[in-house]
Amino acid sequence: MSTMPGVRLPGNSTVGHVTVPVPVPGPGQVLLRMRASSICGSDVRAIYREHLGHGAEAYQGVIAGHEPAGDVVELGPGVTTLDVGDRVAVYHITGCGSCAECRRGYPIGCTAPTRAAHGWQRDGGHAEFMLAEAVSCLRLPENVTHVDGALVSCGFGTAYEGLLRGQVSGRDRLLITGLGPVGLAAAMLGRHLGATTIIGLEPVAERASLATELGLLDVVVTDPADLAGAVGDATNGHGCEVTMDCSGNANAREAALTHTAARGRCVMVGEGGRIDFAVSDLLIHKQASLLGSWVTSLGHMAELLDLLDRWGESPERIVTHRFALSDAGEAYAVAAEGAAGKVVITWD
CATH class of the missing domain: 3.90.180.10 (Medium-chain alcohol dehydrogenases, catalytic domain)
Known part of the structure; x- marks a missing residue:
């Protein structure tokens, strides 16, 4: 044999x-x-x-x-x-x-x-x-x-499914938290699906640098403290119509929810961990949709x-x-x- x-x-x-x-x-x-x-x-x-x-x-x-x-x-x-x-x-x-x-x-x-x-x-x-x-x-x-x-x-299948769940189109600005391979995939595919502005949060310098070199996003934020300003500048303070967490990090997940626009869609594909957030402020009062997507x-x-x-x-x-x-x-x-x-x- x-x-x-x-x-x-x-x-x-x-x-x-x-x-x-x-x-x-x-x-x-x-x-x-x-x-x-x-x-x-x-x-x-x-x-x-x-x-x-x-x-x-x-x-x-x-x-x-x-x-x-x-x-x-x-x-x-x-x-x-x-x-x-x-x-x-x-x-x-x-x-x-x-x-x-x-x-x-x-x-x-x-x-x-x-x-x-x-x-x-x-x-x-x-x-x-x-x-x-x-x-x-x-x-x-x-x-x-x-x-x-x-x-x-x-x-890439996971990223694509998440974008479809979020109904990304040319009407939307997209925020991605976590620019590892799945986050980079979401940025690449989100652009083809029509997202007009793509913002990414990635505190790891090497991954932020790669995202910048590839030219997949309009704005790459490395310091979470700078994200509110970046999203505010890009959306006139309204937030992004679609946000996607690809990190599985609790703080990044909350950031994605925080910067989801009123009646926007927040998709989570990053595995593991837990999250605790102000449900009324971040979800109910904004009438936002929180979506999970798996492969x-x-x-x-x-x-x-x-x-x-x-x-x-x-x-x-x-x-x-x-x-x-x-x-x-x-x-x-x-x-x-x-x-x-x-x-x-x-x-x-």
């Missing part, structure tokens, strides 16, 4: 290199040769540093990596929707297919005990090959790279891949570090510092 190298995350901020059998696709499955497998903040927060061990983030000791893209190299029995050689990104959660959320196209919210996410409960993309369900694989348009596809599999749907992921091709846009622009699989330890250490853009393991 042929084997391959892979990476598991034992916790305690360590990376484990293992050798495992190359899997064989069963009915409805395909075997992918990995080309890109990016690191998500959730990997660092919930697996690399420690194992949360419960709910959707219960890591089961599998091959890590839930942002995979690769090439189809073998078809399992009954697969007719894909061909060997197809370049694909993978929607990283497999649901039961019959619960209400699955029927809506959101396996992320599947309520069945059989729900399994790549890199969490089933083997992910940090190996030379990966098994995927054919239904979870989306062909990459010609001008969308493997790295682009990997980033869409979670981070995206299969349909919206496919839509985003198509839009990136039509827009001539590349998520790969926010990648600051690339590593080989053999250097996964260094890759995770860089991602865990919280100062980089996107960190990706590649085979190209």
